[in-house]
Amino acid sequence: MLYGIFSNDTAENGSARLRVGVQYNELILDLDCVSTLGYFNDLGIDTTVFAKPVLNDFIALGKPVHQAVRQRITDLLRSDAAAIVDVYDQVFTHESRAQLHLPVRIGDYTDFYAGIHHAENVGRMFRPDGDPLLPNYRHMPVAYHGRASSIVVSGTSIRRPNGQFMQAGALSFGPSQSLDFELELGLIIGKSNPPGEPIPVDEAESYIFGVTLFNDWSARDIQRWEYQPLGPFLGKNFASSMSAWVLPFEDLEPFRMAGPVQEPVPLPYLQTTTPGHFDVQLAVSLRTESGEEVCISRSNVQYLYWNFAQMIAHHTVGGCNLNIGDVLATGTISGIDPDSYGSLLELSWNGTRPISLPDGSTRTYLLDGDAVALRAFARTDNSTIELGTVTGTIQS
Amino acid sequence: MLYGIFSNDTAENGSARLRVGVQYNELILDLDCVSTLGYFNDLGIDTTVFAKPVLNDFIALGKPVHQAVRQRITDLLRSDAAAIVDVYDQVFTHESRAQLHLPVRIGDYTDFYAGIHHAENVGRMFRPDGDPLLPNYRHMPVAYHGRASSIVVSGTSIRRPNGQFMQAGALSFGPSQSLDFELELGLIIGKSNPPGEPIPVDEAESYIFGVTLFNDWSARDIQRWEYQPLGPFLGKNFASSMSAWVLPFEDLEPFRMAGPVQEPVPLPYLQTTTPGHFDVQLAVSLRTESGEEVCISRSNVQYLYWNFAQMIAHHTVGGCNLNIGDVLATGTISGIDPDSYGSLLELSWNGTRPISLPDGSTRTYLLDGDAVALRAFARTDNSTIELGTVTGTIQS
Numbered sequence: 001m002l003y004g005i006f007s008n009d010t011a012e013n014g015s016a017r018l019r020v021g022v023q024y025n026e027l028i029l030d031l032d033c034v035s036t037l038g039y040f041n042d043l044g045i046d047t048t049v050f051a052k053p054v055l056n057d058f059i060a061l062g063k064p065v066h067q068a069v070r071q072r073i074t075d076l077l078r079s080d081a082a083a084i085v086d087v088y089d090q091v092f093t094h095e096s097r098a099q100l101h102l103p104v105r106i107g108d109y110t111d112f113y114a115g116i117h118h119a120e121n122v123g124r125m126f127r128p129d130g131d132p133l134l135p136n137y138r139h140m141p142v143a144y145h146g147r148a149s150s151i152v153v154s155g156t157s158i159r160r161p162n163g164q165f166m167q168a169g170a171l172s173f174g175p176s177q178s179l180d181f182e183l184e185l186g187l188i189i190g191k192s193n194p195p196g197e198p199i200p201v202d203e204a205e206s207y208i209f210g211v212t213l214f215n216d217w218s219a220r221d222i223q224r225w226e227y228q229p230l231g232p233f234l235g236k237n238f239a240s241s242m243s244a245w246v247l248p249f250e251d252l253e254p255f256r257m258a259g260p261v262q263e264p265v266p267l268p269y270l271q272t273t274t275p276g277h278f279d280v281q282l283a284v285s286l287r288t289e290s291g292e293e294v295c296i297s298r299s300n301v302q303y304l305y306w307n308f309a310q311m312i313a314h315h316t317v318g319g320c321n322l323n324i325g326d327v328l329a330t331g332t333i334s335g336i337d338p339d340s341y342g343s344l345l346e347l348s349w350n351g352t353r354p355i356s357l358p359d360g361s362t363r364t365y366l367l368d369g370d371a372v373a374l375r376a377f378a379r380t381d382n383s384t385i386e387l388g389t390v391t392g393t394i395q396s
Numbered sequence: 397m398l399y400g401i402f403s404n405d406t407a408e409n410g411s412a413r414l415r416v417g418v419q420y421n422e423l424i425l426d427l428d429c430v431s432t433l434g435y436f437n438d439l440g441i442d443t444t445v446f447a448k449p450v451l452n453d454f455i456a457l458g459k460p461v462h463q464a465v466r467q468r469i470t471d472l473l474r475s476d477a478a479a480i481v482d483v484y485d486q487v488f489t490h491e492s493r494a495q496l497h498l499p500v501r502i503g504d505y506t507d508f509y510a511g512i513h514h515a516e517n518v519g520r521m522f523r524p525d526g527d528p529l530l531p532n533y534r535h536m537p538v539a540y541h542g543r544a545s546s547i548v549v550s551g552t553s554i555r556r557p558n559g560q561f562m563q564a565g566a567l568s569f570g571p572s573q574s575l576d577f578e579l580e581l582g583l584i585i586g587k588s589n590p591p592g593e594p595i596p597v598d599e600a601e602s603y604i605f606g607v608t609l610f611n612d613w614s615a616r617d618i619q620r621w622e623y624q625p626l627g628p629f630l631g632k633n634f635a636s637s638m639s640a641w642v643l644p645f646e647d648l649e650p651f652r653m654a655g656p657v658q659e660p661v662p663l664p665y666l667q668t669t670t671p672g673h674f675d676v677q678l679a680v681s682l683r684t685e686s687g688e689e690v691c692i693s694r695s696n697v698q699y700l701y702w703n704f705a706q707m708i709a710h711h712t713v714g715g716c717n718l719n720i721g722d723v724l725a726t727g728t729i730s731g732i733d734p735d736s737y738g739s740l741l742e743l744s745w746n747g748t749r750p751i752s753l754p755d756g757s758t759r760t761y762l763l764d765g766d767a768v769a770l771r772a773f774a775r776t777d778n779s780t781i782e783l784g785t786v787t788g789t790i791q792s
Contacts (some may be wrong), residue, residue, distance in 0.1 A: 108545050113626060122625075134624050139567060140560060144626035145541040145633065149504050149717050150591060159592040161714030164536060164663060171535060173663050176714075195546060195635070196555040222714065228530050229518075230509060230540035231627020237541065238714040239591070267560060267569050318557030318572075318618065318634040321545050 001070055002245035002388055003055055003210070004028075005101040008093050018053035018101055022073060023245055023388070027092045029073065034091050039076060039083070043068050054105040055246065056325045059190050059209045066209075066248065100244035102153045103212070104188055104325040109151060109240070110315060111184075111216055111329045112143040116260075116305035118332040121346045138264060141306035141314045143331075146216070147237035151327065154243050154390040158217055160368065161238035165221035176219035178351065178365040179394060181372045182332040183284050183342030185301055186214035187308055188246055189326040193316055201272055201313035207322065208308060210246040213374045213390040214329045217241065220345055220365070242327070245388030254383040255279045259307050266310070269317050276307030280378040280385075282333060284342070289369030291359030299335045299342050301376070368396045397466055398641035398784055399451060399606070400424075401497040404489050414449035414497055418469060419641055419784070423488045425469065430487050435472060435479070439464050450501040451642065452721045455586050455605045462605075462644065496640035498549045499608070500584055500721040505547060505636070506711060507580075507612055507725045508539040512656070512701035514728040517742045534660060537702035537710045539727075542612070543633035547723065550639050550786040554613055556764065557634035561617035572615035574747065574761040575790060577768045578728040579680050579738030581697055582610035583704055584642055585722040589712055597668055597709035603718065604704060606642040609770045609786040610725045613637065616741055616761070638723070641784030650779040651675045655703050662706070665713050672703030676774040676781075678729060680738065685765030687755030695731045695738050697772070764792045 002023040007016035019032035034040065035047040045065050049057040058066075076083050084091055113119055116137070123132030136142060152158075160175045167177070190209025193199050199207055216236060223235025259277035280301040287293040306314075311328055322328075332342040341347045344365050347355055354362035366372070371394075376387040398419040403412035415428035430436065431443040441461050445453040454462075472479050480487055509515055512533070519528030532538060548554075556571045563573070586605025589595050595603055612632060619631025655673035676697040683689040702710075707724055718724075728738040737743045740761050743751055750758035762768070767790075772783040 108543055136621055136624065140622060142622065142626055143629050145543055145629065147504055147541055147716060148544075149719055149722070150715075152591070159715050162594070163714045171663070173665070195548070198558070219714070225532055226536060226538065227625070227627070228532065229623070229627070230538055231623075231625070233539050233541065234710070234714040234716070237716040267567070269569070314630070318559045318615070318630040319546075319555050320543060320630070320633040323545055326545070 001073065001251065002247055004103050004245045004388070005054060006093065006098040007101065008098045016099065020050040020052065020055060020058055021093070024077060024092070026095050028095055028098050029077070030091050030093060034076070037087055037090070040069065040072060043072065045069070053101065054325070055103050056105050059104070059188070059324050070248070100153060100155070102151065102242070103244060103246050106148045106151055106325055106327050107323045109146040109148040109327045109329070110143050111146045111331060112141050112306065112311050113331040114141050114304045114306040114311060115331050115333045115342065117303055117336055118334040118342060118346065121334060121341065125350045138262065139266065140270070141311045143311070143315065144231045146240065150237055151240045151242055154241055154388065154392070156241060156392060157395045158239050158241070158392045159395050161219050161222065161234065163219060163222035163234050165225045167221070175396070176222055178220035180218045180220055180344045180365055181284065182216040182218055183282055183297065183299060183374055184214040184216055184329045184332060185376070186212045186242055187311070187328040188212060189322045189324055189328065192323045193321055195321040196319040198316040198319065199312055199322070201270060201309050204309035204312035205249065205276070207312055208249040210248045211252065211387065212246050213243040213376055213387050214327070215241040215372065215374055215390050215392060216329060217392070218343070241390050241392045243388035243390040247385060247387050251385050252278050252280070254380050255378045257302060259302070260305060262305070269313055270310045272307060272309050276309050277302050277304065280376050283375045285373045285375070286357070286363070287371040287373070288357060288359055288361060288367070291357055291361070293373065294358055296355060297339060297341055297347060299333050299340045301333060303333055303335050304330055366394050368394050370394050397469065397647065398643055400499050400641045400784070401450060402489065402494040403497065404494045412495065416446040416448065416451060416454055420473060420488070422491050424491055424494055425473070426487050426489060430472070433483055433487070436465065436468060439468065441465070449497065450721070451499050452501050455500070455584070455720050459602070466644070496549060496551065498547065498638070499640060499642050502544045502547055502721055502723050503719045505542040505544040505723045505725070506539050507542045507727060508537050508702070508707050509727040510537050510700045510702040510707060511727050511729040511738065513699055513732055514730040514738060514742065517730060517737065521746045534658065535662065536666070537707045539707070539711065540627045542636065546633055547636045547638055550637055550784065550788070552637060552788060553791045554635050554637070554788045555791050557615050557618065557630065559615060559618035559630050561621045563617070571792070572618055574616035576614045576616055576740045576761055577680065578612040578614055579678055579693065579695060579770055580610040580612055580725045580728060581772070582608045582638055583707070583724040584608060585718045585720055585724065588719045589717055591717040592715040594712045594715065595708055597666060597705050600705035600708035601645065601672070603708055604645040606644045607648065607783065608642050609639040609772055609783050610723070611637040611768065611770055611786050611788060612725060613788070614739070637786050637788045639784035639786040643781060643783050647781050648674050648676065650776050651774045653698060655698070656701060658701070665709055666706045668703065668705050672705050673698050673700065676772050678738070679771045681769045681771070682753070682759070683767040684753060684755055684757060684763070687753060687757070689769065690754055692751060693735060693737055693743060695729050695736045697729060699729055699731050700726055762790050764790050766790050
C-alpha cells in the first residue's frame with residue numbers, strides 16, 4: 001500500500017486542496033473523502049489528518065492507527081465487497097487527473113554512504129593506490145547532512161546547476177559538465193526521539209514510517225572542487241528528488257534477509273540480532289530527448305553494507321534527535337557488476353568509458369533533456385511490492 | 397533592538413503562551429500585549445504575528461513593516477513619552493521571570509568556514525607540511541549543511557556526546573574527550589528565493605533579517621575519525637546553541653567596514669561593490685564549576701574572510717533555495733593573535749598547550765560543569781549594540 005499527497009481540485013480560496021491518498025492501480029483512493037463519508041468513524045481516530053497537505057500528522061498517529069486504517073482500506077477495496085461501489089466516483093481519482101506533491105514536510109535530510117560497492121568504486125577512481133575504503137568505513141555508517149529545502153517530488157524538472165570547478169587545471173564557472181543521478185532509498189522517520197536520548201539499534205526499525213525512492217542528483221565537478229575539508233555542498237544542494245509515494249516499512253517484511261557479514265564486528269551500539277537487509281530490486285532507466293527509455297542499471301537494496309537500524313542507531317548515538325518526516329537516504333546502492341552501478345560516475349568510470357544508448361548516442365554524464373527514472377520492486381510467491389517511481393528531466 | 401520569543405504564563409490549555417518580545421534593558425516588551433492594547437492598530441499590519449511561538453511570520457511581513465513596528469516601539473519607549481506608563485505592568489515582564497525560546501523555526505542550517513585565521517590554524521595543526529589553506533579556500537566560501545533539529549536556545553544544557561574515535565591508535569567508544577565550542581555569528585534569513593534562482597551578491601544583504609550569536613559545539617575526537625570523505629556529522633549534530641535574541645541586520649550599519657583584500661579576486665558572482673564586513677567585538681568566557689567566569693578569548697567579526705553577501709550568493713548560485721528562518725552560521729571567527737582564537741582546539745593548540753584558569757585548573761577541552769558564554773558588542777560615538785549572550789553548560 002502506497003501513501004501520498006495529491007490534489008485534483010481547488011479549495012474555495014483558489015489554492016489546490018492537498019490531501020492524503022492511497023495508490024490503487026492507476027487510481028488514487030481519496031482518504032479524506034473516505035473519511036468524510038464516515039468509513040473511518042468507528043476507528044476512534046483524528047480523521048482531520050487526511051485533509052492535511054503532508055503525511056506528518058497521519059504518521060504521528062502511530063503504528064496501531066496506521067494498521068487499523070490499512071485494514072479498513074483493505075476491506076473497502078476487496079473485490080467482493082460492495083462497500084464503496086456507490087461512491088466510486090467520489091472516492092477514486094485517476095492518477096492522470098491528479099497532481100502529486102511532496103509526501104512529507106521534511107525537517108532534516110541526512111544522506112548515508114552505506115552502499116559499499118559504490119564507496120569502493122569511488123575509492124578506486126580517486127585513490128587508486130590505496131585501500132578503496134577509508135579506515136572508518138567498516139566501523140560506522142558514514143553520513144553527512146544534506147539540504148532539506150531543495151528536495152522535490154518526482155516529476156519536477158531539474159535545472160542544471162551553475163558552479164565553480166577546475167577544468168584542465170583552470171578555475172571555471174558555468175553549468176556543471178558532469179551532472180549525475182544517485183540511486184538511493186530514503187527512509188521516512190515515523191517517531192521522534194528526545195534530544196540526548198539515542199535510539200537503541202534493536203528498537204530502531206520502529207522509528208521508520210516508510211521507504212521511498214530517492215535520487216540525490218550530484219554535480220561531480222562542483223563537488224570535487226568544493227568538498228575538502230567539509231564535504232559536499234553545492235554539488236548536491238541544487239535538488240534531490242523523491243517519489244510521491246511512500247511504502248509503509250511493514251510492507252518490506254516478506255523481503256527481509258541477512259546482510260553481508262560485517263568484519264570487523266561493529267561496536268556494540270551497531271550490533272543487530274535480526275536480519276536487517278531487504279531483497280528489493282532496483283532499476284535505473286534513461287530516456288534521451290530523441291530516444292526511448294532504456295534501462296542502464298539494475299541493482300538491489302541488499303547491496304547495502306549497513307542496514308537501516310544501524311543507520312538510525314548511529315545517527316542518534318551522540319544524542320541527535322530525529323523528527324517525524326525526516327529523510328535518511330541510504331547513499332548510492334551499487335551492485336558488484338558494472339551493469340549494477342547506481343550512478344553515471346561509476347557506469348562511465350569517471351567519464352572514461354561512455355555508455356552507448358540505442359539511439360546511437362553515448363553518455364558519460366547527463367545532457368539537457370535527459371530523463372532519469374528510478375524504480376524498485378520485490379516479489380515472492382505470495383507478495384509483490386512496487387515503490388513509486390522517481391523521475392526527473394534535466395533542464396538547462 | 398533585539399527581538400525574541402518568550403513566555404511567562406500559561407494559556408488556557410495549560411501550555412506556555414509563547415509570543416514576540418523586544419529586549420529593553422532587563423525587561424521584555426510584550427509585543428503581543430502592545431498590539432492587543434491597540435498601539436499597532438494604525439499600522440495596517442497582521443498583528444497576529446506577535447502571538448506566534450516563532451518570529452518567522454513576523455519576519456515574512458518584510459522590511460517596511462519591520463521598520464514601521466520598530467519606529468512605533470521606539471516612540472513608545474521614549475523616556476519623555478507617557479504613552480505606555482499606564483499599562484507598564486501589562487506590557488513589560490522582567491527577564492528573570494520569563495522563559496526564552498528558540499526565536500525562529502529553522503528549516504535548514506548551514507555552517508560556513510569563513511574565518512580564515514581559524515581555517516589556517518586548523519590547516520597548520522593537521523597538515524603541518526602543506527599550505528595551511530586548501531586550494532579552494534580563497535575561491536569560495538566553503539560550507540557544509542548542519543543539523544537543524546538539534547539547535548537549542550541559549551541556556552540549554554549540553555550533554556557530552558558519546559561516539560567512536562581513535563585513541564592511542566585503537567578504536568574507542570565513549571564520551572567525547574575533546575568537547576569544544578566554536579565562536580560564530582548566525583544570519584537569520586528574512587526572505588526566500590525560488591528554487592533555481594540564485595540571489596545576486598549585490599542584493600544578498602536584503603535577504604538577511606538579522607544576526608545572532610551562535611555556538612557550534614564540536615566533539616573534535618568524533619569529528620576527526622568520521623569526517624572523511626563527507627564532512628562533519630556526529631561531531632557536530634548533538635547540539636548547537638543560539639542566542640534567544642536576534643539583532644535586526646540594519647542595526648549593524650554603523651559598524652560596517654571594508655573586509656580584507658581578497659586575492660585572488662573572486663569570480664564575478666562573488667564580487668561585492670560595497671564594504672560588507674562589520675566591526676563587532678566578540679568575547680568568549682568560561683566558568684568552571686568551582687571558579688569564576690573568566691574571559692578566554694576576544695575576537696571580532698571583521699576577521700571573517702568572506703562577507704555575508706558572498707555567503708548568500710555562493711549558497712544559492714547553483715539554484716539552492718533559502719527560506720525564512722534558515723540559519724547561515726559564519727564558522728569559527730578567530731583573530732590573528734593566540735588570545736583571539738574562537739575555539740579550544742586553537743586556544744590549546746590541539747590539546748598541546750593547556751590554558752590556565754584563575755581557579756588553578758587548566759583546560760585543553762571542556763570538562764563537565766564548564767559553562768561557556770559568547771558575547772558580542774559594538775560601539776561608536778553615537779551607537780552601541782549588544783547581541784544576546786549565548787550560554788551553555790556541559791553535562792555528563
